[in-house]
Amino acid sequence: MKDSNFLKENNARHLWHPMGHPGDLQVHAPKIISSAEGATITDIDGHRTVDAVGGLWCVNLGYSAEPVKQAIAGQLAKLPYYSAFAGSTNEAAIELSFELREWFGPDGMARAFFTSGGSDSVETALRLARQYHKIRGAHGRTKFLSLKKGYHGTHFGGASVNGNNRFRINYEPLLPGCFHIPAPYPYRNPFGEEDPARLAQLIAAAMEDEIAFQGAETIAAFIMEPVLGAGGVIVPHESFMPLMREICDRHGILMIADEVITGFGRTGDWSGSRHWGVKPDLMTTAKAITSGYFPFGATLISEKVAEVFETGGITEATISHGYTYSAHPVGAAAALACLAETKRLDLKTNAAARGTQLFEGVTRLKEKHAIVGDVRGGHGLMTALELVADPATRTPADAATVARVHQAAYEAGAMVRIGGQNILMSPPLTVTAEEIDTVLAALDAGLAAVS
Numbered sequence: 234m235k236d237s238n239f240l241k242e243n244n245a246r247h248l249w250h251p252m253g254h255p256g257d258l259q260v261h262a263p264k265i266i267s268s269a270e271g272a273t274i275t276d277i278d279g280h281r282t283v284d285a286v287g288g289l290w291c292v293n294l295g296y297s298a299e300p301v302k303q304a305i306a307g308q309l310a311k312l313p314y315y316s317a318f319a320g321s322t323n324e325a326a327i328e329l330s331f332e333l334r335e336w337f338g339p340d341g342m343a344r345a346f347f348t349s350g351g352s353d354s355v356e357t358a359l360r361l362a363r364q365y366h367k368i369r370g371a372h373g374r375t376k377f378l379s380l381k382k383g384y385h386g387t388h389f390g391g392a393s394v395n396g397n398n399r400f401r402i403n404y405e406p407l408l409p410g411c412f413h414i415p416a417p418y419p420y421r422n423p424f425g426e427e428d429p430a431r432l433a434q435l436i437a438a439a440m441e442d443e444i445a446f447q448g449a450e451t452i453a454a455f456i457m458e459p460v461l462g463a464g465g466v467i468v469p470h471e472s473f474m475p476l477m478r479e480i481c482d483r484h485g486i487l488m489i490a491d492e493v494i495t496g497f498g499r500t501g502d503w504s505g506s507r508h509w510g511v512k513p514d515l516m517t518t519a520k521a522i523t524s525g526y527f528p529f530g531a532t533l534i535s536e537k538v539a540e541v542f543e544t545g546g547i548t549e550a551t552i553s554h555g556y557t558y559s560a561h562p563v564g565a566a567a568a569l570a571c572l573a574e575t576k577r578l579d580l581k582t583n584a585a586a587r588g589t590q591l592f593e594g595v596t597r598l599k600e601k602h603a604i605v606g607d608v609r610g611g612h613g614l615m616t617a618l619e620l621v622a623d624p625a626t627r628t629p630a631d632a633a634t635v636a637r638v639h640q641a642a643y644e645a646g647a648m649v650r651i652g653g654q655n656i657l658m659s660p661p662l663t664v665t666a667e668e669i670d671t672v673l674a675a676l677d678a679g680l681a682a683v684s
């Protein structure tokens with residue numbers, strides 16, 4: 234590896250980063266993270282911080298999961314790659330499909346389709362949803378419904394059901410036939426309704442209205458995150474997802490739960506759907522399936538959907554979709570080791586306890602710092618603070634202020650993430666109580682820097 238002067242001089246010069254302005258990043262260079270252990274990351278200058286981002290909502294096991302590293306090395310030595318396009322497969326992928334069935338059986342999932350990440354998993358689910366209806370002869374069911382503020386990755390399908398303007402506007406026109414209903418976001422919504430239960434009812438009515446307007450027979454699927462992550466950790470009322478499930482059922486619309494963040498324990502349950510007592514028709518997973526150690530994902534398919542495909546005709550039920558790296562043996566081996574570690578450490582239980590600690594801590598910070606307009610979380614290790622210029626008008630804080638909070642928190646010992654005017658946190662599920670205290674103290678320092 235070149236020396237640190239070389240790396241700093243060339244930082245963001247020849248590399249365009251996702252979700253950033255390529256010119257701005259040449260001026261405000263990204264932090265160079267050099268190493269990590271446990272839940273702590275170390276930058277190129279040797280500054281150590283607790284990683285309250287968990288990589289990117291994904292490093293659930295922390296950075297020192299030896300069994301996963303060994304599984305990757307072992308699989309690389311044995312079989313680094315082979316195609317899974319129909320006609321060949323590999324041992325790790327077969328075993329993983331069995332494991333996932335056990336894991337997500339309580340959610341009604343029966344089959345897995347492997348991908349290279351969350352956007353691929355979403356794309357796969359959207360495509361399979363359309364194909365499901367075509368196999369059944371309902372050729373008109375092609376549209377998708379989703380939530381404003383939802384995040385479903387950046388492929389054209391995912392971006393089209395995405396509910397955040399900034400991920401859409403520069404790439405329009407997107408897929409036709411995608412329609413959005415209001416987010417279960419009590420702090421800001423078109424109804425001016427702050428009560429989460431009443432808001433859930435209002436959104437259910439808006440959903441019914443949209444279905445009536447579009448015609449149920451034109452809608453393939455509704456996609457939602459059980460807890461909306463990148464949109465600002467928006468936690469719906471407990472009645473919300475069951476209400477959506479009931480509406481989908483009544484209108485023959487498939488429900489896709491986007492569990493790319495919420496799958497594998499982050500909410501305090503093994504899936505976000507289980508957290509709310511809902512069985513979706515399709516589930517999308519990625520991130521924590523390999524704890525971010527290898528790019529990998531899985532779209533999971535319920536018995537109901539699987540039966541239609543498996544008994545369908547050869548022309549309409551053949552899956553003419555997939556990726557070179559679908560069922561990658563190294564990814565599958567990493568996932569198998571990850572699932573075993575996740576289960577062994579019972580990470581969902583720590584996620585629930587540490588999530589409550591973090592949420593109670595940021596609730597106290599809200600009392601102390603007027604810039605904190607709203608805090609959200611309390612359902613596992615997904616927590617957000619929404620920063621405002623004026624609490625009375627709820628005007629969002631400007632980007633420079635949010636960046637100052639971020640930098641001051643970093644200097645004080647915690648890496649947090651910016652998402653618009655939100656500070657987002659999703660530490661590894663292995664995080665300790667002391668590390669959560671460090672994050673809270675660093676955030677306090679960050680907020681004090683702009684107060």
Ligand SMILES: Cc1ncc(COP(=O)(O)O)c(C=O)c1O
Nearest residue numbers: 350351352384385386491493494
């Ligand atoms: C809910 C959800 N869906 C899909 C994606 C896209 O995943 P990826 O970035 O791996 O393509 C993300 C990424 O953060 C996500 O949070």
